[in-house]
Amino acid sequence: MTMDIRRGVAAGVPYAAIGSGPPVLVSAGLWPTTGVGSEAMVSGAIGPLKTLAGERTLVVVNRRGGMPADLGMRGIAAEYAELIREEFGGRADVLGTSTGGSIVQQLAVDHPDAVRRLVLISTACRLGPETKHYQAQTGRLLRRGRTRAAMGVAIMEFMPRGLGPLGRATGWITARRLVPDDDAAADLATTLEAEDRFDLARLAPPISVPTLVVGGGKDKFYDRALFEETAALIPGARLLIVAGKGHIAVTNSAAAQTAIADFLRGE
Structure with missing residues (x-):
């Protein structure tokens, strides 16, 4: 994928946009620093969406700097929702990986109007x-x-x-x-x-948007039971476990990428 990156800030949140078409907000996994200045981070974040290149605007977000210590998942998610409203027409497909997946679960609970479809990859309802x-x-x-x-x-x-x-x-x-x-x-x-405090099972109402949960069968941080519980907590959620893949490797698997693309296309 050609990395022609357009960077901006909306609702105080830095983002990096690649491509054109309807937006997919991509909430990156845990990175040691904030913002989207690292091309390695941006490239890794959009890895699960390679088969959508040329069809969508991929909008990578990462935590902003200077967060209050008590901001919490609810506060981070609120900023992401405001970014979608300010910059991307008020509603977007959303994908979150690992820690980014915890953030977008909160986003879908608190701001379902901002989320069209939700993909959770290498993440679960709580930490193991x-x-x-x-x-x-x-x-x-x-x-x-x-x-x-x-x-x-x-x-x-x-x-x-x-x-x-x-x-x-x-x-x-x-x-x-x-x-x-x-x-x-x-x-x-x-x-x-x-993220330590986050637990989808304690949030209400449940996530109501169409959701796909993707996990690796050899994920070191989330076992199969946690992926299954996550899908069970979301009415109508689809679950894909990719055998033999770990926490990071699953994001680059052809099976996961195909399933994600089909889901976001509404198939």
């Missing part, structure tokens, strides 16, 4: 217990100013089992490149804390 533990630990360390230790925990979580010490060392070495200053650390902590 192990992931919740490590995210909470990372957030606490960031709040204490221990950025190197925080990034060690965060990267260790992504490493295959048995390579935890390598992950900690990598996080320690690269911490200031990933999280360059105290403001970035505070914004990341705010996001982690918001």
Whole structure:
């Protein structure tokens, strides 16, 4: 996909738009910094939508900088809804990956008028217990100013089992490149804390828009039971589990991309 990126800001939220046609708002997965300045982040966020290239305007959003510590998922989602209203005609298809998926679940609950169809990929109704533990630990360390230790925990979580010490060392070495200053650390902590508190089962009313849930059969952070529970909490939701794919690999699988494109086309 050609990366001809148009950047803008609406409702205080930075976005990066690619292509033309009806909009798909893409809520990116957890990234160590805010905004959409990273082409790697933008490219990764639109990966599940490659088969829609040339048909849609793909609008990538990421958390803004300077978020109040108590903003929470509801506040982040409200800003995304206002962006859709201000910049993209008031309604859009929406896709969220991982942490971005938690945000758009809140968006669909609070602002169903802004969401036409919803795709949730590598995300679920709540964090799994192990992931919740490590995210909470990372957030606490960031709040204490221990950025190197925080990034060690965060990267260790992504490493295959048995390579935890390598992950900690990598996080320690690269911490200031990933999280360059105290403001970035505070914004990341705010996001982690918001996701730790998020639980779709406690929200009302339930998501009412057509929804597709896509998960990998080998996702390290969300097991099959969580994907199934998520789909069960959303009336009429479709569920696709892609066997053999992990948290990130599933976003690039042909099966997932085809299912997402068909769903967003209304097929």
